[in-house]
Structure formats: structure tokens, C-alpha cells
Amino acid sequence: MLSPAQIVAASPDPVTTRTFQHLYLSGLRFDFRCPTLQAFVEQLPDTTRQSLDCYSHALYAFALLGQSRPEGLAVMDDVLAKAGEHTKTLHVLLHGLRLGQDLDQGAERLLALSTRSAFDTGRDPIVLFRMAGALRRLGRYDEGLAAIDRALDLLPQGDIAVHADLVRERSLISAARDVHRNPPTHTSGSTQT
Structure with a gap:
């Protein structure tokens, strides 16, 4: 199991860094540990957070959406503007919207997202x-x-x-x-x- 320290440790290989990040954050997603995922991303240095790839950014949106945090919708919109029709990224957002039972227009947004051409x-x-x-x-x-x-x-x-x-x-x-x-x-x- 990966630890947060392993994820934030600098690696000379950006592909390895991103792979570890995806594995760790996806593990938190499937364990439904939304507050932990949110806290991990928010403690990253600003430059690291701003350079997150679409999938990692979607996992952050998932953490917020899964807690029915309204700011998750804005993060989701940012991800959608950059992700195009990347299916795995869109699945992460669908998952967050499904968990976010108290999001305003969450069900409607989920239905709209599910009709994207990627699916x-x-x-x-x-x-x-x-x-x-x-x-x-x-x-x-x-x-x-x-x-x-x-x-x-x-x-x-x-x-x-x-x-x-x-x-x-x-x-x-x-x-x-x-x-x-x-x-x-x-x-x-x-x-x-």
C-alpha cells in the first residue's frame, strides 16, 4: 500500500510520480475516503495542485462531490473543460455525482454527463x-x-x-x-x- 509520503516525494520521472498519484488517489476513491482524498490534494504545494492532470483533478472533484460540497461542481466544470471525452475521467465525475446526494441539481448533472459521446x-x-x-x-x-x-x-x-x-x-x-x-x-x- 502506498503512503502519502511516497506520493509527495519528488521523483525524477514524472510518469512514475503521476502513476503513484493515480494509484493512491484511486484507492481513496474506491474506499470512499472523500475527506482524506480532499485533504491530501489540498495539502499539496500550489504548483503541484495547479499542474494536476485531468484524472487527478477529477479525483479531487470526486472528493468534494462525494461530500455534497457545492464547490465540487465548479471543480467538476473545470475538469470537463479540460478533459474532453476521456472516459475514465468522466466516470470519476459520475461516481462523485452519484455519492453527492445533497448537491443542488446533482441528479440532473449526472444525467447530462452520462449522455456525453465518450460513453x-x-x-x-x-x-x-x-x-x-x-x-x-x-x-x-x-x-x-x-x-x-x-x-x-x-x-x-x-x-x-x-x-x-x-x-x-x-x-x-x-x-x-x-x-x-x-x-x-x-x-x-x-x-x-
Whole structure:
């Protein structure tokens, strides 16, 4: 496992430095350690931060978005202006928007981002998975179920961990739809005798 000290240590080879940076920050991303990722990037010298490649910059945006920090949207816009259609960078941003449950217009931004030409629209199970969550947040349950069912159908066989995430999202959409269709009735609970 890489340590923060290894990442910030100067290396004569910029490719090695960037590789270590990507590995370390991606590890924090997949462990959902958003505050740690944010703190690591923010403690870098200004010159290092300003020279971050698009992918590393996207990982910083992920950390902010994942905490529902509104400034993450501005960082995301900066990344989008530079990243073009780099699929892996766009996936990082989608992931951050999915985690940022309290971001203003977060679900709408996720849906817009998921239609970028970098994604093989309708064929990427992870994009469909993230779209399904956004559709659930918007109350568009039937569309969300269609997206998650398509994602499940496209997911390669044997990808157990991702399959579990997709099934969990499907359950969330179904439960939200059921609550929306049949809201719980509240009774006063007090009876007079």
C-alpha cells in the first residue's frame, strides 16, 4: 500500500510520480475516503495542485462531490473543460455525482454527463447504474428500473461485487416507487374508551 509520503516525494520521472498519484488517489476513491482524498490534494504545494492532470483533478472533484460540497461542481466544470471525452475521467465525475446526494441539481448533472459521446450510450453497465440512481432521486422510478435492468443484462458474467451494487440499486428504486405509489398512512394512535 502506498503512503502519502511516497506520493509527495519528488521523483525524477514524472510518469512514475503521476502513476503513484493515480494509484493512491484511486484507492481513496474506491474506499470512499472523500475527506482524506480532499485533504491530501489540498495539502499539496500550489504548483503541484495547479499542474494536476485531468484524472487527478477529477479525483479531487470526486472528493468534494462525494461530500455534497457545492464547490465540487465548479471543480467538476473545470475538469470537463479540460478533459474532453476521456472516459475514465468522466466516470470519476459520475461516481462523485452519484455519492453527492445533497448537491443542488446533482441528479440532473449526472444525467447530462452520462449522455456525453465518450460513453457508449445504453451499453455501459456502470453508466446505466449511475443513471438509474439519478432517476430514482428524481422520482422517475420506471425509467430507473429500465436503466438498472439494462445494466444487469449488460454486466459481464461473474462480476459479483458490481452485480450486488446493481441489485441493491434495483431494490432501492423498487422500494422508493412502492412508497411513492402507496404512501404510509398515519393513524393518531390514541383511542378513547
